[in-house]
Amino acid sequence: MTLLARVPANPAPVAPLRRGRYPLLPYLLLLPGAAWLLVFFGLPLVQLAATSLYDPAGSLATGYAMTWAVDNYPAALQAYWPQFSRSFLYAGIATVLALLMGYPLAYAIALKAGRWKNLLLVCVIAPMFTSFLVRTLAWKTILSDNGWLVGLLRDVHLLDADGRLLATPVAVVLGLTYNFLPFLVLPLYASLERLDYRLLEAASDLYASPVGAFRRVTLPLSMPGLIAGTLLFFIPASGDYINAELLGTPNEYMIGNVIDSAFLVRLDYPQGAALSFLLMAAVLAVVFVYLRRAGTEEVL
Amino acid sequence: MRTPLRPSHPLSRRGLLSGALSSAALLAGGGVLAGCGTKGAQQTETGCVSEDLSGTEKVLNFSNWPQYMDVDEADESKRPTLDAFQSSTGIKVTYTEDVNDNNEFFGKVQNQLAGCQATGRDIMVLTDWMAARMIRLGWVQKLDPAKIPNVQANLLPSLRNRSFDPENRIAIPWQSGLAGLAYNGKVAKEIRTVDELLTRPDLKGKVTALSEMRDTMGLLLQSNGHDPANFTAAQFDDALAKLKRAVDSGQIRRFTGNDYAPELAKGDIAACVAWSGDVIQLSAEDDKIQFVTPDSGVMLYSDNMLVPNKATHKGNAEALMNYYFEPKVAAQLAAYVNYICPVQGAKAEMEKIDPELAANPLIFPDEAMLSKSKVFMALTEEQERSYESKFQQVIGA
Numbered sequence: 001m002t003l004l005a006r007v008p009a010n011p012a013p014v015a016p017l018r019r020g021r022y023p024l025l026p027y028l029l030l031l032p033g034a035a036w037l038l039v040f041f042g043l044p045l046v047q048l049a050a051t052s053l054y055d056p057a058g059s060l061a062t063g064y065a066m067t068w069a070v071d072n073y074p075a076a077l078q079a080y081w082p083q084f085s086r087s088f089l090y091a092g093i094a095t096v097l098a099l100l101m102g103y104p105l106a107y108a109i110a111l112k113a114g115r116w117k118n119l120l121l122v123c124v125i126a127p128m129f130t131s132f133l134v135r136t137l138a139w140k141t142i143l144s145d146n147g148w149l150v151g152l153l154r155d156v157h158l159l160d161a162d163g164r165l166l167a168t169p170v171a172v173v174l175g176l177t178y179n180f181l182p183f184l185v186l187p188l189y190a191s192l193e194r195l196d197y198r199l200l201e202a203a204s205d206l207y208a209s210p211v212g213a214f215r216r217v218t219l220p221l222s223m224p225g226l227i228a229g230t231l232l233f234f235i236p237a238s239g240d241y242i243n244a245e246l247l248g249t250p251n252e253y254m255i256g257n258v259i260d261s262a263f264l265v266r267l268d269y270p271q272g273a274a275l276s277f278l279l280m281a282a283v284l285a286v287v288f289v290y291l292r293r294a295g296t297e298e299v300l
Numbered sequence: 301m302r303t304p305l306r307p308s309h310p311l312s313r314r315g316l317l318s319g320a321l322s323s324a325a326l327l328a329g330g331g332v333l334a335g336c337g338t339k340g341a342q343q344t345e346t347g348c349v350s351e352d353l354s355g356t357e358k359v360l361n362f363s364n365w366p367q368y369m370d371v372d373e374a375d376e377s378k379r380p381t382l383d384a385f386q387s388s389t390g391i392k393v394t395y396t397e398d399v400n401d402n403n404e405f406f407g408k409v410q411n412q413l414a415g416c417q418a419t420g421r422d423i424m425v426l427t428d429w430m431a432a433r434m435i436r437l438g439w440v441q442k443l444d445p446a447k448i449p450n451v452q453a454n455l456l457p458s459l460r461n462r463s464f465d466p467e468n469r470i471a472i473p474w475q476s477g478l479a480g481l482a483y484n485g486k487v488a489k490e491i492r493t494v495d496e497l498l499t500r501p502d503l504k505g506k507v508t509a510l511s512e513m514r515d516t517m518g519l520l521l522q523s524n525g526h527d528p529a530n531f532t533a534a535q536f537d538d539a540l541a542k543l544k545r546a547v548d549s550g551q552i553r554r555f556t557g558n559d560y561a562p563e564l565a566k567g568d569i570a571a572c573v574a575w576s577g578d579v580i581q582l583s584a585e586d587d588k589i590q591f592v593t594p595d596s597g598v599m600l601y602s603d604n605m606l607v608p609n610k611a612t613h614k615g616n617a618e619a620l621m622n623y624y625f626e627p628k629v630a631a632q633l634a635a636y637v638n639y640i641c642p643v644q645g646a647k648a649e650m651e652k653i654d655p656e657l658a659a660n661p662l663i664f665p666d667e668a669m670l671s672k673s674k675v676f677m678a679l680t681e682e683q684e685r686s687y688e689s690k691f692q693q694v695i696g697a
Contacts (some may be wrong), residue, residue, distance in 0.1 A: 064338045144566055250554060253696040
């Protein structure tokens with residue numbers, strides 16, 4: 001969501017080659033998308049920003065006065081920082097887990113799968129054909145206290161006799177990992193698929209070990225996909241509330257659950273709006289730091 | 301050697317930064333434009349006048365919860381009681397099952413009702429506390445008592461003169477239910493009290509409570525010996541502290557809506573705060589699952605028919621309400637939906653249909669059951685926000 005915000009604000013530079021013939025064409029092409037973004041993203045965002053500054057003493061019945069109540073932000077953060085930090089912790093762990101699973105998967109599909117490539121790709125995408133909610137509910141059945149998985153883990157003593165998976169942080173992180181995995185695998189696959197295999201041959205001709213070739217050729221060349229994938233994974237995961245709601249307990253609730261409750265249950269619109277903006281700001285901050293540390297200018 | 305393709309518009313740190321900054325500037329500018337705040341959503345009877353076209357238009361738009369209307373077992377598209385109403389009155393009813401959650405439905409109609417606009421619905425069915433909120437906001441129409449004589453005559457005494465509708469002429473109960481306890485005998489021994497639910501060690505981590513504040517807190521208030529129909533803020537805080545101890549100790553696994561039902565059936569949940577209607581359906585399939593009414597008391601709630609502002613068929617709506625308060629019709633409906641029937645006299649009719657159901661105190665509560673059940677008190681907007689916030693803090697959101 002935050003990544004899209006730049007589109008209307010910063011018209012992308014166009015190739016200068018044929019500028020003389022249709023000077024307005026790029027802007028015309030931009031128009032439908034930009035209008036869409038402005039109406040359905042820009043304006044609601046402005047409305048939300050205004051809401052976050054309304055007088056918190058207002059109510060639905062009496063209306064809200066605009067008092068530029070900047071205090072809504074620190075107040076919201078103070079009340080809900082545990083859920084905030086939990087969101088980033090869970091999303092972070094899930095990203096690492098997804099990377100550990102997703103990189104080998106994308107690598108295998110892109111470079112080793114041969115004629116099975118398309119089938120495997122469909123397998124990655126197929127779960128997305130059903131609703132997010134249904135997939136998460138299916139995990140409830142898999143992780144159920146009396147299900148085969150928990151039974152197995154108890155038998156091999158990885159879990160206590162009355163241990164459980166459902167309604168624990170483990171379940172929430174597993175759910176996040178599973179639900180957003182395709183967002184990580186697909187960009188990685190796209191960038192690994194472009195990898196020129198001859199570079200790896202050259203590396204081994206020059207006495208690089210397979211590990212060395214991976215580290216010095218494959219990994220750097222897949223970096224754009226890796227960064228795009230982890231971002232596409234991390235951003236929705238940190239704002240998610242379905243997994244915590246269905247697979248967790250109140251002690252696992254993330255910031256998305258709090259925003260949901262502020263808007264729909266408690267009807268505290270200024271606080272809900274302030275929390276939404278804090279989430280956006282925090283995600284942006286994480287993305288900045290990450291891009292800086294990852295040391296690359298290009299992502300997509 | 302092929303150079304890797306270089307995308308023409310890379311997303312860069314700098315691009316992201318400038319994008320973010322210009323969006324922020326846009327927002328600040330827009331904030332000034334939107335800086336005037338919002339108007340109050342409160343409506344008055346004189347400020348928002350609705351017209352009744354029932355005399356000329358024989359139609360009715362009825363929004364209800366799923367599985368809340370009797371259907372013909374042979375043909376699911378037929379609804380016997382509703383079809384009989386249509387053929388006897390000539391009123392064509394458009395029946396929509398689009399109420400799944402009170403809060404969600406509120407979000408759906410909020411903008412129209414706040415602006416005194418039509419929602420396209422003539423009857424909507426909402427739970428007590430949401431009905432109370434709608435009444436408080438002035439978003440629903442008063443009915444004419446003369447046009448609903450059956451309601452006046454047959455409404456169950458314990459559902460009369462409720463604090464949010466003292467004259468019984470705004471919110472007419474569709475079905476009622478109890479919030480009490482339930483347990484699955486396959487994984488837990490019988491449970492009798494709320495305190496057992498919150499502290500018994502063998503249930504640890506296998507207990508859920510309802511995220512509906514009034515039901516969970518009402519039971520807790522009663523377990524402390526307080527009256528949910530009339531309590532003080534200090535008593536509420538006491539009960540909440542008790543709940544918090546159970547959350548912190550890990551006794552309570554999570555807070556649920558209707559979704560506790562499949563988990564209770566599977567045994568992931570050993571015992572929980574539950575609604576009677578759900579549990580009757582579960583125990584019909586598995587008699588190990590039992591509903592328990594603790595001696596300290598249970599909560600009685602209703603889902604109520606309301607006519608929203610700007611609904612243009614109030615007269616037709618009143619005709620339907622009156623029809624469903626005929627004991628015979630009410631018994632037919634209750635035989636299918638298995639909730640508490642709010643209509644006096646329906647029990648005698650039910651004995652003709654199914655004597656076993658007529659004897660079930662969770663459908664036709666006896667005196668003993670009714671004396672144990674309480675309706676949560678109506679809250680002012682300020683109280684509602686304060687209690688709901690405190691409760692949400694404890695349940696984790």
